[in-house]
Every structure is written in structure tokens, then in C-alpha cells.
Amino acid sequence: xxxxxxxxxLSPPTEFGEDCPDDPRGREAARxxxxxxxxxxxxxxxxxxxxxxxxxxxxxxxxxxGTEIPPIRSTTQRExxxxxxxxxxxxxxxxxxxxxxxxxSLTPDALDNKWxxxxxxxxxxxxxxxxxxxxxxxxxxxxxxHKRFSSRIRIxxxxxxxxxxxxxxxxxxxxxxxxxxADADAVEIHPGRAIQLTFKCLGDVPTTVLNIYAPASDxxxxxxxxxxxxxxxxxxxxxxxxxQLMAGDFNNIEDAIDRLPMSDPPDNSxxxxxxxxxxxxxxxxxxWRATHPDRRAYTFHRQTRNRASLSRLDRIYVTQALFxxxxxxxxxxxxxxxxxxxxxxxxTSENAPKVGMGRPVFPLRLLxxxxxxxxxxxxxxxxxxxxxxxxSGSPRLITDNPQLIMASLKKEWLRLGREREKQIIPSIxxxxxxxxxxxxxxxxxxxxxxxxxxxxxxxxxxxxxxLKIKMVRQNQERARATHRMQGERPTKYWSKLHKKQEPRExxxxxxxxxxxxxxxxxxxxxxxxxxxxxxxxxxxxxxxDGLDYNQTTGRDEEIDQVLRHIRPALDExxxxxxxxxxxxxxxxxxxxxxxxxxxxxxxxxxxEVWKTLxxxxxxxxxxxGRSPLNVVAMLNxxxxxxxxxxxxxxxxxxxxxxxxxxxxxxxxxKIASYRPITLLNTDYKLLxxxxxxxx
Numbered sequence: 001x002x003x004x005x006x007x008x009x010l011s012p013p014t015e016f017g018e019d020c021p022d023d024p025r026g027r028e029a030a031r032x033x034x035x036x037x038x039x040x041x042x043x044x045x046x047x048x049x050x051x052x053x054x055x056x057x058x059x060x061x062x063x064x065x066g067t068e069i070p071p072i073r074s075t076t077q078r079e080x081x082x083x084x085x086x087x088x089x090x091x092x093x094x095x096x097x098x099x100x101x102x103x104x105s106l107t108p109d110a111l112d113n114k115w116x117x118x119x120x121x122x123x124x125x126x127x128x129x130x131x132x133x134x135x136x137x138x139x140x141x142x143x144x145x146h147k148r149f150s151s152r153i154r155i156x157x158x159x160x161x162x163x164x165x166x167x168x169x170x171x172x173x174x175x176x177x178x179x180x181x182a183d184a185d186a187v188e189i190h191p192g193r194a195i196q197l198t199f200k201c202l203g204d205v206p207t208t209v210l211n212i213y214a215p216a217s218d219x220x221x222x223x224x225x226x227x228x229x230x231x232x233x234x235x236x237x238x239x240x241x242x243x244q245l246m247a248g249d250f251n252n253i254e255d256a257i258d259r260l261p262m263s264d265p266p267d268n269s270x271x272x273x274x275x276x277x278x279x280x281x282x283x284x285x286x287x288w289r290a291t292h293p294d295r296r297a298y299t300f301h302r303q304t305r306n307r308a309s310l311s312r313l314d315r316i317y318v319t320q321a322l323f324x325x326x327x328x329x330x331x332x333x334x335x336x337x338x339x340x341x342x343x344x345x346x347x348t349s350e351n352a353p354k355v356g357m358g359r360p361v362f363p364l365r366l367l368x369x370x371x372x373x374x375x376x377x378x379x380x381x382x383x384x385x386x387x388x389x390x391x392s393g394s395p396r397l398i399t400d401n402p403q404l405i406m407a408s409l410k411k412e413w414l415r416l417g418r419e420r421e422k423q424i425i426p427s428i429x430x431x432x433x434x435x436x437x438x439x440x441x442x443x444x445x446x447x448x449x450x451x452x453x454x455x456x457x458x459x460x461x462x463x464x465x466x467l468k469i470k471m472v473r474q475n476q477e478r479a480r481a482t483h484r485m486q487g488e489r490p491t492k493y494w495s496k497l498h499k500k501q502e503p504r505e506x507x508x509x510x511x512x513x514x515x516x517x518x519x520x521x522x523x524x525x526x527x528x529x530x531x532x533x534x535x536x537x538x539x540x541x542x543x544x545d546g547l548d549y550n551q552t553t554g555r556d557e558e559i560d561q562v563l564r565h566i567r568p569a570l571d572e573x574x575x576x577x578x579x580x581x582x583x584x585x586x587x588x589x590x591x592x593x594x595x596x597x598x599x600x601x602x603x604x605x606x607x608e609v610w611k612t613l614x615x616x617x618x619x620x621x622x623x624x625g626r627s628p629l630n631v632v633a634m635l636n637x638x639x640x641x642x643x644x645x646x647x648x649x650x651x652x653x654x655x656x657x658x659x660x661x662x663x664x665x666x667x668x669x670k671i672a673s674y675r676p677i678t679l680l681n682t683d684y685k686l687l688x689x690x691x692x693x694x695x
Contacts, residue, residue, distance in 0.1 A: 212248035
């Protein structure tokens with residue numbers, strides 16, 4: 001049969017529901033189970049003008065075929081198009097494949113409620129596109145899923161023509177917060193077993209993926225015939241875009257080491273699969289095997305009585321061009337009940353910028369950790385003793401002064417917080433990691449008999465899967481509790497819940513002025529550190545534009561001339577007030593007036609750190625035998641030193657981090673198209689607040 005374009009066939013999405021970790025309202029909303037309506041599946045598609053469908057809303061228009069078309073608010077069309085364009089320009093995307101072993105249930109809290117866990121899986125691993133097999137989807141079921149998950153995911157699917165709820169079924173799930181579906185085009189290659197999707201990503205380049213679910217119980221001949229039928233579909237349709245990536249459950253192995261115990265050699269369907277790969281222009285070896293030629297890992301496990309069998313049935317094939325820039329080929333246990341594991345890869349573009357590790361900030365969630373609090377207290381007491389020695393008459397040196405002491409203390413607090421963050425791993429997560437390491441280690445131990453090794457590996461994989469499902473359930477329960485407490489109150493949680501979620505935009509490259517390639521093309525800088533240096537130099541030059549520091553006399557005269565035109569002046573009393581040293585009371589007032597959840601500066605220390613340490617100081621002063629750490633007094637010593645000596649080199653007190661914000665106009669590769677927003681250190685901003693209050 002010819003390939004079939006999949007048209008619209010679903011009602012518009014409404015609020016997402018119970019199994020979405022972000023909003024656990026589904027216990028009270030959308031409780032009706034999906035109907036098991038028989039019939040061929042249709043994929044969903046975006047509306048023609050590329051807008052995002054609005055959740056809920058009044059009556060909907062109808063297309064020529066009678067299907068409902070989501071209403072579009074004209075005021076948001078431009079924002080929607082801008083969002084889709086931004087997503088399409090992303091230069092990295094994670095694509096994964098999983099055999100979900102049946103639809104499961106949509107009943108809240110049910111163990112086999114798989115789709116809620118699939119959304120969690122995509123969000124946790126930042127999966128942009130997920131290829132699913134054995135889905136048993138129908139139009140009604142997909143409608144129900146879209147109502148639960150609102151506009152967060154989009155499902156393109158193909159069902160078995162006769163028994164869609166009992167056998168076969170493939171689907172491609174798109175994470176709409178990471179991938180644009182504006183120009184997505186889905187084509188059914190084989191009903192219930194092969195579906196293809198073309199979408200824009202990796203720098204606004206069309207990318208085509210093919211989802212395969214090969215026959216298993218029908219035998220080798222049926223599997224071989226299926227691979228040939230798929231190849232014939234592409235041969236008969238020259239206009240059909242060939243995929244750059246093919247993934248799924250192929251129900252065969254290509255190497256003897258891909259099965260444990262290694263009983264039978266690969267079957268003859270591998271030859272038909274090789275012919276399909278050649279016809280599509282894909283590599284013969286799958287990406288994981290090409291990256292790990294001698295490693296043993298498995299994606300399918302089955303326990304029959306006392307015998308376990310393991311196979312690597314799920315694979316991802318790509319073109320040679322895509323393989324050269326692909327990263328992070330991975331096999332991991334999913335967070336839902338199935339007998340398969342998740343296989344994934346991170347695709348990048350040749351034009352992807354070189355991105356660093358980011359900047360460290362203090363982990364605020366650990367502020368109440370007793371072990372970390374003790375370490376920070378001890379480091380603070382040591383610094384306070386150094387400050388007391390200087391105040392008692394010890395000589396102030398260039399290498400030993402309050403500014404450098406406080407700078408070192410902030411670095412130590414940040415180091416202690418990050419080290420403690422690495423140490424604190426939830427016990428269930430630690431168990432999962434140990435089980436996954438044990439399974440990987442056992443797979444490589446060839447001296448253990450194959451039957452025994454297979455049983456141990458399967459047991460580790462099953463236990464890891466059980467713990468991951470348990471962890472997801474715990475997270476969902478915590479999310480529900482949080483929503484019941486704060487979901488209907490005007491809190492930050494409520495604001496964040498209803499705020500439009502937009503992905504962060506990455507600056508791809510900066511244009512290098514005056515530099516061109518031998519062919520005459522413009523050269524660009526893609527290294528993030530070099531780009532930051534270019535931006536710093538650019539903004540420094542802007543501030544110095546027109547200034548000649550060699551002509552100091554003329555500059556002083558210009559300053560005096562400007563000051564003569566400024567009529568308001570401080571009286572004597574105001575001048576005396578401003579000249580007075582900063583007092584601890586002023587610092588405390590400024591600290592109490594600061595807003596939580598503010599971004600940290602270059603030192604990574606937030607306002608909450610200073611506030612929490614001051615609260616502990618108040619508590620410690622109420623108990624005898626404790627050594628209170630007075631951070632307000634320490635800040636006062638810092639400011640007093642700055643008033644007398646100015647900011648010393650190396651203290652980084654007045655340094656900031658410049659964040660470029662696109663002005664929504666101009667070329668994105670030009671530095672001038674970005675507005676610089678500077679993030680200053682919190683102790684610097686506290687001093688500014690004190691001086692501003694005096695004015």
C-alpha cells in the first residue's frame with residue numbers, strides 16, 4: 001500500500017492532568033478512562049498557520065473534513081511563530097526509542113498507568129522526540145492523552161487496521177517545549193508498524209525519523225517480508241523523504257554478543273534489514289554498537305520459569321553524516337513497567353556552539369542541611385577571627401585584608417555547598433545506580449556461566465526498573481501534596497504553574513568583525529568563552545568611546561562644567577550623613593528588604609545565604625555555650641575597609657556577570673543586537689541599598 005499522510009483527527013487539548021508531575025490535579029480532573037474504540041489511528045498535526053492551540057476555550061471551527069480546529073488568539077500568533085522558530089533553531093536534541101509493551105491504563109495511581117510516566121521520562125531526560133512501539137493507541141485514547149497533557153506533548157501514531165487496542169501500534173511523541181511541531185509532517189509507512197515524522201531542528205534543518213516495530217511472533221519470514229515492504233514503499237515513492245534516523249524494536253539481533261545466553265546465531269531477517277538500511281542510506285551498524293564495538297548490553301529481558309534471556313532488540317540507526325556529530329549513545333531502564341529498556345542518542349549540528357559547564361551557584365535547598373551548616377559555621381568563625389585580629393591591631397596587608405578574607409570565605413561556602421550536594425543522593429537513586437552498575441559489570445564477566453550471568457543481569461535490571469517506578473510515584477505524590485497546599489493560593493508556585501514556559505535561547509555564534517574565510521565568507525566565533533570575551537571587549541569599548549585618558553586636564557574641565565549646571569546640592573547636614581561610615585543597623589535593614597529568589601552574582605552567593613546565617617546568629621545568641629557567627633558585623637567590616645581603601649584587586653567585590661538579552665530585532669550574530677543585563681554580587685547590592693536609602 002502507498003504511504004499515507006496522517007491528517008488531523010483529534011480534539012484540541014485542554015488542561016493536563018493527574019500524571020503530569022508539574023500539575024497533579026488529575027485526581028479531580030479528567031477521570032474518565034479512554035474508550036477502546038476500534039479503528040485505524042490518525043496522527044495529530046498543527047493547525048495550518050502554525051499557532052499553538054489554546055487550552056480549553058469556546059466553540060471551535062470545523063475543517064472541510066469536519067474535524068475540530070483549535071481556536072487561535074490573534075494576539076499570540078506572533079509569539080507562537082517566534083517560539084516555533086526558536087525551537088527549530090536548536091542545535092541539539094535527544095531522540096529516544098522504547099517498546100512500552102501495551103497501552104496500560106489511564107486510571108490514577110495504577111501501576112500500569114504508563115503514559116503519565118512517559119511524560120515524566122521525557123521531562124527528566126530532556127527527550128525531544130520519543131519513538132514508541134506496541135502502543136495500542138486509538139483516536140479516542142490519543143484524544144484523552146492530549147486532554148491530560150495539554151500542549152506539552154504531541155502524539156503522531158499509527159494503529160493496527162483491525163485490532164488497534166490488542167496488537168501492534170507505533171507512535172512518535174514530540175516534547176513541544178523542546179521541539180517545534182509547526183511544520184511537522186507525519187507519514188504512515190506500514191499500518192501499525194512503521195511511521196515517519198519530519199520536523200525542523202538542529203538549526204532549522206528538516207530532520208526525518210522512522211519508527212519501526214518489526215514482527216516477532218509471526219516468524220522470520222514475516223519479519224524479512226516486513227523489512228522489504230518498507231524498502232519498497234520508499235522505492236515506489238521517490239518524493240517521500242528518506243529518514244536520517246531509524247529506530248525501534250527490530251525483534252532480531254545482528255551480533256552474537258547481543259544475546260545472552262548466546263544460543264542461536266542471528267536469523268536471516270538481518271539480511272533484509274541490511275537491504276533496508278542500504279536503501280535508506282543508513283549505516284549498517286547501529287550507532288550504539290559503532291560507538292561500543294566490544295561492549296555487552298541488552299534492551300530486552302524475559303524470565304521464563306528459572307531461565308532468563310536477554311537481547312539487544314532495540315537499536316538506533318543513523319546516516320554517516322549524523323553519526324559524526326551524534327553524542328551520548330545510551331541504554332537505560334525506563335520509569336514504567338515494560339520488558340524493554342530505553343535507547344537514546346543526542347543529535348547535534350555541525351554548527352552547534354561550544355558550550356561550557358555554566359556558572360556555579362550555592363544550592364539553596366541544602367541551607368537547612370545540618371552537616372553543611374556546621375561546615376559553613378566553622379569556616380565563618382575562622383574568617384571572623386581573622387577580621388577580629390585585623391581590628392585588634394594586626395597590620396593590614398595587600399594579601400591580608402577584610403576584602404580578601406570575605407572573598408575567600410564566599411568561595412569556601414560555595415565549595416562546601418557543591419561538595420555536599422554531590423554527597424547527598426536520595427537512597428533510592430543510589431540503589432538504582434548501584435544496580436545499573438552491577439548489571440553492566442556482570443554483562444562483561446565472561447567467566448560466569450551464561451545461564452547464571454543472564455539470570456543475575458535480568459534480576460538487576462528488573463529491580464532497577466521497580467525502583468525507578470517507585471521513585472516516580474513518590475515524586476508524583478509530593479507534587480500532588482504541593483499542589484493541594486499552594487495550587488489555589490496566590491503564591492510563587494501558582495504563578496510558575498500558570499506562567500508560559502519558554503525554552504532558553506542559546507546564542508549560536510558571534511560575528512567576527514573584519515575577518516573572512518579564504519572564500520570570502522564571514523567568520524563566526526562559536527566558543528562560548530571566546531564569545532563572552534568578545535562581548536566584554538565590545539561593551540568596554542562602548543563605554544570608553546570618545547574618551548581620551550591622556551588629556552586629563554580637558555576631561556577634568558568637562559566634568560567641572562557639567563557639575564556647574566547641576567543646581568541641586570547637599571546641605572551640610574546631608575553631607576555629614578552621607579560621609580558617615582556604614583552602620584550594622586543599616587546593613588540589617590537592607591538585608592531584610594531584599595527579595596528572595598534573586599539571581600546570584602559572580603560569587604554564586606544568594607541573599608538567602610546571608611539571611612539564613614543571620615537567623616542562626618540570632619538563635620545562637622539565645623543559648624549559652626554557642627559561638628554565634630555575626631555575618632552582619634563581618635559585612636560591616638568589609639564595607640568599612642572599602643570606604644577607606646577602595647576595592648582591592650582580587651576581591652571580585654564589584655565584578656558582575658553580563659547576560660545578553662536579545663532585543664527582538666537585528667541579526668542574532670551581532671553583539672549589538674543583545675542588551676547586556678549585569679548580575680552583581682549580593683554583598684555589593686547590599687552596600688548599594690544602604691547608600692540608596694541614605695539618599
